[in-house]
Amino acid sequence: MVTIADVARHAGVSSSTVSYVLSGKRSISEETRRRVQISVRELGYHPHAGARALAARRSHVVALMVPLRTDVYVPVMMEIAISVTMAARQHGYDVLLITNDEGPAGVKRIAASGLADGVILMDVELDDERIPVLRAQGTQATLIGLAEDGRGLSCVDHDFAAAGAVCADHLADLGHREIAFIGYGSGVYHRHAGYAERTLTGFRDRAEQRGLRFLHRSCEGTYESTAGTLSRVLADRPGTTGFVVQNEGAIGPLLTLLRMSGRTVPEDASVIALCQDQLAEQFAPRLTAVTGSAQTLGRVAVEQVMRRLAAAGGGDRPADERVLLTPALTIRDSTGPAPRQP
Amino acid sequence: MVTIADVARHAGVSSSTVSYVLSGKRSISEETRRRVQISVRELGYHPHAGARALAARRSHVVALMVPLRTDVYVPVMMEIAISVTMAARQHGYDVLLITNDEGPAGVKRIAASGLADGVILMDVELDDERIPVLRAQGTQATLIGLAEDGRGLSCVDHDFAAAGAVCADHLADLGHREIAFIGYGSGVYHRHAGYAERTLTGFRDRAEQRGLRFLHRSCEGTYESTAGTLSRVLADRPGTTGFVVQNEGAIGPLLTLLRMSGRTVPEDASVIALCQDQLAEQFAPRLTAVTGSAQTLGRVAVEQVMRRLAAAGGGDRPADERVLLTPALTIRDSTGPAPRQP
DNA sequence: GGAATCTGTTTAAGCGCTTCGACACTTCGA
DNA sequence: TCGAAGTGTCGAAGCGCTTAAACAGATTCC
Numbered sequence: 203m204v205t206i207a208d209v210a211r212h213a214g215v216s217s218s219t220v221s222y223v224l225s226g227k228r229s230i231s232e233e234t235r236r237r238v239q240i241s242v243r244e245l246g247y248h249p250h251a252g253a254r255a256l257a258a259r260r261s262h263v264v265a266l267m268v269p270l271r272t273d274v275y276v277p278v279m280m281e282i283a284i285s286v287t288m289a290a291r292q293h294g295y296d297v298l299l300i301t302n303d304e305g306p307a308g309v310k311r312i313a314a315s316g317l318a319d320g321v322i323l324m325d326v327e328l329d330d331e332r333i334p335v336l337r338a339q340g341t342q343a344t345l346i347g348l349a350e351d352g353r354g355l356s357c358v359d360h361d362f363a364a365a366g367a368v369c370a371d372h373l374a375d376l377g378h379r380e381i382a383f384i385g386y387g388s389g390v391y392h393r394h395a396g397y398a399e400r401t402l403t404g405f406r407d408r409a410e411q412r413g414l415r416f417l418h419r420s421c422e423g424t425y426e427s428t429a430g431t432l433s434r435v436l437a438d439r440p441g442t443t444g445f446v447v448q449n450e451g452a453i454g455p456l457l458t459l460l461r462m463s464g465r466t467v468p469e470d471a472s473v474i475a476l477c478q479d480q481l482a483e484q485f486a487p488r489l490t491a492v493t494g495s496a497q498t499l500g501r502v503a504v505e506q507v508m509r510r511l512a513a514a515g516g517g518d519r520p521a522d523e524r525v526l527l528t529p530a531l532t533i534r535d536s537t538g539p540a541p542r543q544p
Numbered sequence: 545m546v547t548i549a550d551v552a553r554h555a556g557v558s559s560s561t562v563s564y565v566l567s568g569k570r571s572i573s574e575e576t577r578r579r580v581q582i583s584v585r586e587l588g589y590h591p592h593a594g595a596r597a598l599a600a601r602r603s604h605v606v607a608l609m610v611p612l613r614t615d616v617y618v619p620v621m622m623e624i625a626i627s628v629t630m631a632a633r634q635h636g637y638d639v640l641l642i643t644n645d646e647g648p649a650g651v652k653r654i655a656a657s658g659l660a661d662g663v664i665l666m667d668v669e670l671d672d673e674r675i676p677v678l679r680a681q682g683t684q685a686t687l688i689g690l691a692e693d694g695r696g697l698s699c700v701d702h703d704f705a706a707a708g709a710v711c712a713d714h715l716a717d718l719g720h721r722e723i724a725f726i727g728y729g730s731g732v733y734h735r736h737a738g739y740a741e742r743t744l745t746g747f748r749d750r751a752e753q754r755g756l757r758f759l760h761r762s763c764e765g766t767y768e769s770t771a772g773t774l775s776r777v778l779a780d781r782p783g784t785t786g787f788v789v790q791n792e793g794a795i796g797p798l799l800t801l802l803r804m805s806g807r808t809v810p811e812d813a814s815v816i817a818l819c820q821d822q823l824a825e826q827f828a829p830r831l832t833a834v835t836g837s838a839q840t841l842g843r844v845a846v847e848q849v850m851r852r853l854a855a856a857g858g859g860d861r862p863a864d865e866r867v868l869l870t871p872a873l874t875i876r877d878s879t880g881p882a883p884r885q886p
Numbered sequence: 887g888g889a890a891t892c893t894g895t896t897t898a899a900g901c902g903c904t905t906c907g908a909c910a911c912t913t914c915g916a
Numbered sequence: 917t918c919g920a921a922g923t924g925t926c927g928a929a930g931c932g933c934t935t936a937a938a939c940a941g942a943t944t945c946c
Contacts, residue, residue, distance in 0.1 A: 203658075222904090250903070256930095284612060296640055424826050425828035564935090899936090904930095906927105912923075
């Protein structure tokens with residue numbers, strides 16, 4: 203193993219000088235800096251992470267706590283995890299993966315052991331048990347999602363309410379008057395998952411404002427479930443011409459079922475999805491969709507933690523940021539003007 | 545912060561005694577052990593990870609290098625990542641997430657800095673640049689996938705060849721004689737992704753053995769691409785009655801297109817998918833599928849690294865394991881006897 | 887009965903790094 | 917010309933832990 207002492211010897215300086223060259227915390231002459239940098243490169247030196255964490259009381263690691271659930275669209279979680287990792291690297295940080303099943307004890311373990319300097323929490327519940335632990339430990343944290351009491355934390359999320367509202371607006375603008383909102387399975391609503399409730403609320407408020415009649419139906423995302431949901435919708439409200447789909451699993455079945463029921467998209471029925479663009483592009487017709495960027499979400503979360511860490515390191519009280527990312531509407535081929543009344 | 549010295553003082557012993565109680569590396573009287581354990585609990589002590597790594601030359605972290613690509617089915621990656629994390633925890637290890645874009649330099653960084661004791665590599669290419677780095681650093685590693693030269697490493701993967709063969713067998717058993725294999729996009733084959741090639745080879749060999757006529761077509765997984773692929777297949781081989789689908793994105797479109805072409809599944813055409821059970825259950829009809837367990841894959845990878853680490857720690861040369869997990873065929877409603885010749 | 891052995895505990899030496907304070911030297915202002 | 921201020925480097929302490937070696941006391945054996 204190559205140590206800082208090896209580099210110092212090779213460059214003919216003391217090890218503290220090497221440390222200062224690497225950290226930039228003291229001015230170093232151009233010539234010394236260069237010599238040290240050459241030695242670092244030639245010897246392939248990487249500082250020992252543990253030693254650094256011990257001496258500097260900073261591990262340069264952030265923990266990312268991911269949910270085990272699979273009722274949320276999993277690729278999005280992965281995309282967030284990857285963008286968090288890449289963004290963290292840009293700040294010289296690495297990412298430790300923790301699963302949600304460790305719960306508050308896991309958060310405590312990571313914070314108390316100094317394994318991570320900061321924590322990013324996904325799948326946050328409104329009244330999450332991990333938050334008090336974080337506060338007690340004085341660990342810098344960012345939530346992806348919103349919590350009831352966000353004091354001492356930053357958070358970032360998609361503006362799901364705005365996403366719901368955009369769906370209502372788009373369909374209203376096209377002249378649709380009766381809309382069905384195909385949501386997630388009922389379990390998701392029962393545990394008060396923020397994203398599901400906020401989307402629905404945003405949609406509902408705007409729909410009422412725009413004078414739309416609408417129906418919300420939960421749906422598990424299988425073919426059978428979607429078939430059941432659709433037939434109930436059409437029985438209850440035969441005049442329905444607009445569909446908002448939040449459950450990704452229901453999209454394919456819904457398109458198939460509409461076709462089978464003799465409805466052409468978008469001539470007879472318009473479908474707008476709340477999903478990633480990549481997915482929206484896969485269907486025929488390509489779907490009009492409202493999308494938030496998972497990448498941005500991850501990046502912003504990292505930046506928030508980094509700002510908190512910088513403030514705390516500089517002796518300041520970190521600011522509690524609260525960011526909602528505005529989703530984008532991409533109009534494709536699955537929405538069109540409402541059909542004339544038959 | 546609570547240190548080992550605090551615990552020692554609280555329990556009225558020396559700090560080395562605390563250390564030995566925690567590690568179990570020396571015999572300790574029952575009474576002392578209990579006192580120490582109580583103190584640990586009361587003070588909420590967690591050893592400082594950096595200090596431990598520094599002194600013991602073990603970080604108790606494994607790095608997991610994940611691909612950025614999204615042409616592979618992403619939920620599977622996430623499932624592997626989660627099962628790796630949970631399995632590692634059972635061994636007292638944490639998981640550091642590294643993205644593939646860091647390449648060989650990333651592996652070197654992690655190994656040289658002592659951030660991780662072992663590495664698990666996903667999305668391994670046959671002749672992967674990271675492998676020599678791993679060997680040079682003497683880092684214990686496991687591949688998820690197979691490499692050309694696996695000396696000094698363990699590896700684990702699904703037995704894709706067997707999966708391909710099972711598909712051929714199942715369709716042959718049902719009396720199908722003309723089969724189409726709908727693969728991944730051509731990019732996947734061009735970069736010689738092991739899973740794609742091995743599945744195809746396994747299928748091809750068994751198909752020839754069983755006297756099947758077959759066609760392999762690559763497919764991007766969008767509706768358009770699937771439509772193009774299917775129409776070419778039906779033009780070239782109108783007698784095709786069996787379909788093997790590897791690209792998850794193509795499944796939905798394929799089912800829709802078959803229905804639109806007047807073919808009923810499974811009466812007129814049988815479809816067998818290479819995908820997760822969860823996905824297979826979502827379609828109508830529910831799909832016969834050949835599935836490997838992503839969870840097992842992650843767990844085995846962790847166990848392999850742990851065995852290597854234990855051997856290396858005990859001064860032995862770790863054994864290079866090479867495990868292929870046998871996939872399972874689940875027969876559902878999308879395959880049936882070949883139709884009588886028209 | 888005293889040496890040899892075993893058991894349970896402590897002492898102390900690091901592990902590789904950061905960082906404070908000291909130091910040597912240069913530059914500047916009065 | 918001298919003291920003050922600034923610049924670049926070094927020495928050494930110490931971060932919290934592990935572990936080899938030493939040690940004290942109880943047991944065993946010849």
